Amino acid sequence: MEGGVRLRAGASKGDVREKVWDYLEASGLADFPRPVHRRIPNFKGSHQACCSIKELGVFNRAREIKVDPDKPLEGVRLAALQARKTLLVPTPRLRTGLFNKIVPPSGATKEILRICATSQGIKEYSVPVGLDGKARVDLVVVGSVAVSEKGWRIGKGEGYADMEYAMMVSMGAVQEDTPVVTIVHDCQVVDIAEELLDDHDLTVDYILTPTRTIKTNCKRPKPQGIIWHKVSYEMLGKIPILKSLRHREKQTGKDVTLLDEHSDLASASTPAALNEKAMAENTRPQAAMGSAQIGQHYVESDSLSPRLEGSGMITTVYVGNIPPSVRVSELKCALREFHATPLRLNWQGAQHRAFLDYKDKATAESAVSSLKGLSLGGNTLRVELAKNQRNKGQVEINSHK
Numbered sequence: 001m002e003g004g005v006r007l008r009a010g011a012s013k014g015d016v017r018e019k020v021w022d023y024l025e026a027s028g029l030a031d032f033p034r035p036v037h038r039r040i041p042n043f044k045g046s047h048q049a050c051c052s053i054k055e056l057g058v059f060n061r062a063r064e065i066k067v068d069p070d071k072p073l074e075g076v077r078l079a080a081l082q083a084r085k086t087l088l089v090p091t092p093r094l095r096t097g098l099f100n101k102i103v104p105p106s107g108a109t110k111e112i113l114r115i116c117a118t119s120q121g122i123k124e125y126s127v128p129v130g131l132d133g134k135a136r137v138d139l140v141v142v143g144s145v146a147v148s149e150k151g152w153r154i155g156k157g158e159g160y161a162d163m164e165y166a167m168m169v170s171m172g173a174v175q176e177d178t179p180v181v182t183i184v185h186d187c188q189v190v191d192i193a194e195e196l197l198d199d200h201d202l203t204v205d206y207i208l209t210p211t212r213t214i215k216t217n218c219k220r221p222k223p224q225g226i227i228w229h230k231v232s233y234e235m236l237g238k239i240p241i242l243k244s245l246r247h248r249e250k251q252t253g254k255d256v257t258l259l260d261e262h263s264d265l266a267s268a269s270t271p272a273a274l275n276e277k278a279m280a281e282n283t284r285p286q287a288a289m290g291s292a293q294i295g296q297h298y299v300e301s302d303s304l305s306p307r308l309e310g311s312g313m314i315t316t317v318y319v320g321n322i323p324p325s326v327r328v329s330e331l332k333c334a335l336r337e338f339h340a341t342p343l344r345l346n347w348q349g350a351q352h353r354a355f356l357d358y359k360d361k362a363t364a365e366s367a368v369s370s371l372k373g374l375s376l377g378g379n380t381l382r383v384e385l386a387k388n389q390r391n392k393g394q395v396e397i398n399s400h401k
Contacts, residue, residue, distance in 0.1 A: 020041070040145065317385060
């Protein structure tokens with residue numbers, strides 16, 4: 001853009017972001033919320049740019065649209081609701097799942113629809129959509145900090161839009177030809193060096209500004225799914241639904257080795273060494289485990305551990321909403337996968353629940369955090385500390401019905 005954002009040769013992604021944020025603020029183009037730094041920036045004219053989407057055939061043909069929750073995309077969310085399309089909005093930082101479906105009340109007025117399109121409305125008029133919600137997204141709308149006319153995009157640097165798209169690919173919610181649209185101010189359209197792009201970066205097919213509609217004809221492939229070797233344990237902990245997707249993909253035979261595991265494998269010669277290291281925090285080696293079938297219950301415990309008998313340190317975790325089709329072996333596999341193997345597993349499949357004993361409260365709370373959002377057999381499991389803890393590792397199981 002003439003007289004707009006000027007980038008030096010060799011500018012990094014961070015440089016591009018800072019230049020755009022600074023320019024929006026210095027030129028009086030930034031809009032609430034301010035300052036726009038560290039955000040997908042809102043700008044004066046964003047509603048006008050959003051209204052242009054109604055002229056796109058890909059919007060008019062779409063039935064189900066995913067729109068990010070950023071402020072400059074509010075007009076697109078409103079347009080989707082007014083057109084009676086299914087509107088999906090990612091949960092903030094993916095903490096509680098992937099999507100919320102916005103469901104306006106019956107007979108909603110124009111004013112109510114406007115509220116539904118806002119961040120407050122997303123909280124008040126939405127229902128969660130889980131992994132098995134059969135989402136089929138026809139159009140994806142994302143925010144950007146900068147974008148090039150070739151369709152190369154730079155976000156705010158946290159990677160959530162890229163991850164959301166990769167997760168949608170993994171769960172079959174988008175196809176290779178699902179169009180992606182971004183809404184930006186004209187000054188955010190800049191030249192981006194291709195060498196700045198990585199294989200996980202999302203590209204766009206349409207750019208809408210207050211003055212232009214740009215069809216990028218971008219040929220660069222979009223992410224083909226989650227690139228697990230770039231996902232860290234920290235990210236896995238922050239985004240619970242990633243755990244369920246990883247478990248699901250591992251069951252299909254895909255390589256789901258994480259970034260941290262690649263580093264560990266470089267120093268440990270075998271996967272067995274890695275597994276031993278990862279499980280050491282929670283349990284003794286599997287060879288020390290004993291198991292027994294008791295009526296409809298299955299109990300597996302470390303029979304050599306004196307802590308189960310007399311220390312009173314044991315803390316129990318309740319796992320509920322287990323589907324009838326799920327076997328104890330599937331739960332055990334998931335526990336190992338998420339580094340949450342207990343000292344003792346009390347399986348009560350007929351009651352659709354299980355109880356997991358851990359060596360202390362800190363380990364139990366870590367297991368609850370690790371297993372949050374886990375889905376087995378189509379159900380998202382209910383995982384929490386058992387309501388009634390007893391001395392010597394005993395738990396009053398009737399407290400969870």
